[in-house]
Amino acid sequence: MALRIAKAELPDELKQGMIDQLGAVMEPAEVLWHNPKVAQDGLGLGRLVAQWDAADESLKSFAHMAVAAQVGCSWCLDVGYFQAQNENLDLKKASQVPRWRESEVFTPLERDVMEYAEAMTNTPPTVTDELYAGLLDRVGPAAMVELTTYIAFVNFSTRGNTAHGISSQGFSEACEIPLEARA
Incomplete structure (x- = not known):
């Protein structure tokens, strides 16, 4: 692009x-x-x-990358993976986010967060009461509000970058584990 x-x-x-x-x-x-x-x-x-800190950083990172993969923002996916490395998050898992549905490395909570991120990203959004309630029960109200707003912010960023034609700058090339392609 x-x-x-x-x-x-x-x-x-x-x-x-x-x-x-x-x-x-x-x-x-x-x-x-x-x-x-x-x-x-x-x-x-x-x-x-x-600076928000109510939601787990790994969950936010996986949500960010799931949105970026779905929208097709290679810049966001690239920098998100690079940031995961710099924040000492699990790179094996982070590398699998673009194909999270086929991967076996994620916990049920991580899978639900990525499903939620994708459901929020769909147009129109496809978030179900069941998915929302299940996450709310596990992460609590403060983290749920943060996670939801974080995913909305990531959608704002990914969609703007994609519309402008912004693409990967190669940040993830510094990571020791290659980033998987979306299935």
Whole structure:
């Protein structure tokens, strides 16, 4: 997929911060910088979302990658897998998220979270009362609200990136276990 809009020039300080954190400048920021207010607010919201701590990080990571795989956001899947490695999450499991239904490495809770993420991502959403109640019983109200809002934020990001034509920057190539393709 090719970018549908040229990259804008980022301020040097912002570029350096991204290079320090990820080793590269994030292409979504370069695209969004055509409207600095939108870019700054989006980056700020992402930083706030990253501070939420009621839901398990592995569950959020798997949900993020499940949404990215379903929407087809190779950039989000790529950076999500890279972040899983940097957060010391289970890379064997993370590598299997694109084909989670065929994989045997996930717990029932992890499977339900990815099913929930995909159900939220469907248009229209296909979340059932049974799926929601089952997750709520296991993770509790605070984590359920966080997980739901997190998945909604990931949908916002993945769909915007895909519409702009943003694709993988190769972050996951630094990971020791290759990322599986969606089945």
